[in-house]
Each structure stands twice: as structure tokens, then as C-alpha cells.
Amino acid sequence: MAILQLNSQGDDVKSLQQQLSNLGYPLTVDGIFGIGTQNAVKKFQYEHKLLNDGIAGTNTMNAINALLTPNDTAGIVKGIDISHNNGTINWATLAQEVSFVYCKASQGAGFKDHMFESNFSKLSSLGILHGAYHFLNFKDATAQQQIDNFLGCGVDFSQAGLLPPVLDVEWQVPDTLNPYVIQNRTACVQLVKDWLTGVASKTRRIPMIYTNRVFWHDFLGNPTGFENYPLWIAAYQSAPPLLPPGWDKYTIWQNSGTGTIKSVSGQVDKDIFNGTKADLEKLAML
Numbered sequence: 015m016a017i018l019q020l021n022s023q024g025d026d027v028k029s030l031q032q033q034l035s036n037l038g039y040p041l042t043v044d045g046i047f048g049i050g051t052q053n054a055v056k057k058f059q060y061e062h063k064l065l066n067d068g069i070a071g072t073n074t075m076n077a078i079n080a081l082l083t084p085n086d087t088a089g090i091v092k093g094i095d096i097s098h099n100n101g102t103i104n105w106a107t108l109a110q111e112v113s114f115v116y117c118k119a120s121q122g123a124g125f126k127d128h129m130f131e132s133n134f135s136k137l138s139s140l141g142i143l144h145g146a147y148h149f150l151n152f153k154d155a156t157a158q159q160q161i162d163n164f165l166g167c168g169v170d171f172s173q174a175g176l177l178p179p180v181l182d183v184e185w186q187v188p189d190t191l192n193p194y195v196i197q198n199r200t201a202c203v204q205l206v207k208d209w210l211t212g213v214a215s216k217t218r219r220i221p222m223i224y225t226n227r228v229f230w231h232d233f234l235g236n237p238t239g240f241e242n243y244p245l246w247i248a249a250y251q252s253a254p255p256l257l258p259p260g261w262d263k264y265t266i267w268q269n270s271g272t273g274t275i276k277s278v279s280g281q282v283d284k285d286i287f288n289g290t291k292a293d294l295e296k297l298a299m300l
Contacts, residue, residue: 017069017070017071017072018030018047018069018070018071019047019052019068019069019070020047020048020049020052020068021047022047023045023046023047024045025045027045027046027047027051028043028044028045030047030051030055030070030075030078031043031044031045031051031054033078033079033082034051034054034055034058034078036082036250036251037058037078037081037082037249037250037251038226038227038228038248038249038250039054039057039058039228040054040185040228040232041053041054052068053068055068055069055070055074056068058074058077058078059074061256062077064077080253081251081252081253082251082252090286090287091113091114091286091287091289091290091291091293091294092111092112092113092284092285092286092287093112093113093114093115093116093266093284093285093286093287094112094115094116094273094275094278094282094283094284094285095115095116095117095118095147095268095282095283095285096115096116096117096118096129096133096278096282096283097117097118097127097129098118098127098128098129100129100278100280100282101278101279101280102278102279103133103136103277103278103279104276104277104278105136105140105277107276107277108140108142108277108278109140109141109142110277111275111276111277112142112275112277113142113143113287113291113294114142114143114144114145114177114285114287114294114298115133115137115142115143115144115145116144116145116146116147116177116180116285117129117130117133117134117137117144117145117146117147118130118146118147118149118182119134119146119147119148119164119167119169120148120149120160120163120164120166120167121148121149121150121151121163122149122150122151122154122155122159122160122163123151123154123155123156123159123160123163124159124163125163126163126166126167130146130167131167131168134146134169138175141175143175143176143177143294143295143298143300144175144176144177145176145177145178145179145180145298146164146167146169146179146180147179147180147181147182147224148160148163148164148179148180148181148182148209149182149184150181150182150183150205150206150209151186152186152191152194152195152198152202152205153186153191153194156205157205157208157209157212158208158212160209161209161212161213161216164179164213165213165216165217171217171218171219172217172218173299174298174299174300175298175299175300176298176299177222177297177298178219178220178221178222178244178297179213179217179219179221179222180221180222180223180224180246181206181209181210181213181221181222181223181224182224182225183206183223183224183225183229183230183234184224184225184226184229184248185226185229185233192233195233195234196232196233199233199234199235202233202234203234203235203237206223206234206237206240207239207240209221210223210240210243220242220243220244221243222243222244222245222246222265222266223240223243223244223245223246224246224247224248224266224268225245225246225247225248225258226247226248226249227247227249227255227256227257227258230258231258236258236259236260238259238260240260241260241261244265244266245257245258245261245263245264245265245266246264246265246266246267246268246285247264247266247267247268248268248271249267249268249269250268250269250270250271250272251269252269254267255267255269263288264288265287265288265289265297266285266286266287266288267285267286267288268283268284268285269284269285269286270283270284271283
């Protein structure tokens, strides 16, 4: 196994970068082992109690590969999350593959997913446990505007069979918007709090936070006061994910952003519920 370090180049470096990216470490996948890749390696090593020298040797690569090696999935409560970006869905077979589905409802102050109403209605008619999520825009949209946009999608969260509302807290699109989050960290953390408390008040449900551990740390600074909200953690790996400080368990784990199932054409986000099917039904008020 080649030792990869600062100034290494080639396909092995590109593979390492892709693996680190899949594990949630933001870096450029270009086949060049620069400072960004070195810092990502150091962060991985530190978090996994390895010598954090920024050199990807045998121990580091074995640790990375162990996290990305598929495990036995028997008995796991599986789900997916979908939006207008997904391909054709075979609704007749979907319930044979997943136990729950989250649908993108809205984003920012005014965007509503044009497939939401259709997807949500179909899931209701099939009796598949489902829920709705809002993608948070940190810039140019107040918490109240985003609350109104989300609740304007018409979901009655008092209905049995509906999973809690979710706030998607992650990297902004386009990437040029992300420095704003760091530069206005206090205001952005308050925006998250205001949306959660506002939606909880209106729906009488405790919302769930969807986020990535790296984003929560690097961009929001590991803020406190969110520990009582259920956590939906994004971590594209096979081993159970590390969690942001404050949480000792996750409710849902998005373990792939490029998954495939027979009922959906193309790639789809795949999720695992941390509990039994009965626990999931309880969360959906059944």
C-alpha cells in the first residue's frame, strides 16, 4: 500500500480524497495531495485516535476502509428521502423496500418542491410512513418567512402516520454562499433556533435536525441548546457515525447519497432508522 502525503499525486490520491469526501470531510477531489487534503487526513486521524501527522499510511487507510466496508443490513429499518431531483418512482413496489420516506417540501422563503404534493399524497394512499423537510437558507430569508413557506405546503402534522417535521441544516448551494455562514455564525445559529421553535409551536411536534457533523462543527461552531431535538445525521459510511457534541444517539442516519433501490430510477439518498419498526411507528404517532 502506497503512503500518501503532501505533494503526492495520482489516482490513489483521488481515491483517498473521494473516500474522505464520502465520510463527510469537505475537500477538492482532484488527485493532488495539497494542504486541504492534508488537513482532512489530520482531522480524520484525530477523530479516530490515530497519529494525526497528515500522512495516509497503512493504519489510516485501514481505518478509512473499515468505515466504508458494507455491513450486514438484515433487520435494519430502511428509508429514503426524495425531492424533485429524483427519478421515476415505482410506487407499487416501494413499500417492499423501505419503511419510511421523507420528502422535500420547501426551501428558503419561497421555493416549494413541485413534486412534494404528488409524492406526499401517494405515500399517504399507500400507508408508507412519511414526513416533510425544509432546506434552510441562511441568507436573504428570515426564520418566519421560512416557517411560513414550510407550513404553507399544507401538511397536517397532527395526523397519525406522519413523521416529525425536519429542518435540513447543511452546506448552501451555490458554494459561494457558505462563507456567509461562518462570517455570521451567531445570526445563523439563531436562525436555526427560531425556525425550530416556531415550527414546534405551530405543529405541536418536536422537529428533527438533519445535518452533517463536519458542517455543524466547521460552519456553526458546535452550538449548544439543540440536544433535545432528534438528530438525523448524514454520514456516508457503513460503520455507525460519529455525532456532533451534545447528542448521544441519532434517530435517522443518512448513510448514502448515491444509493440505489429497485423502486427508484437513478440514485437516491438512503437512510436507516435507529430502532425497531415499532419505534418508528411510535415516532409517527401510530
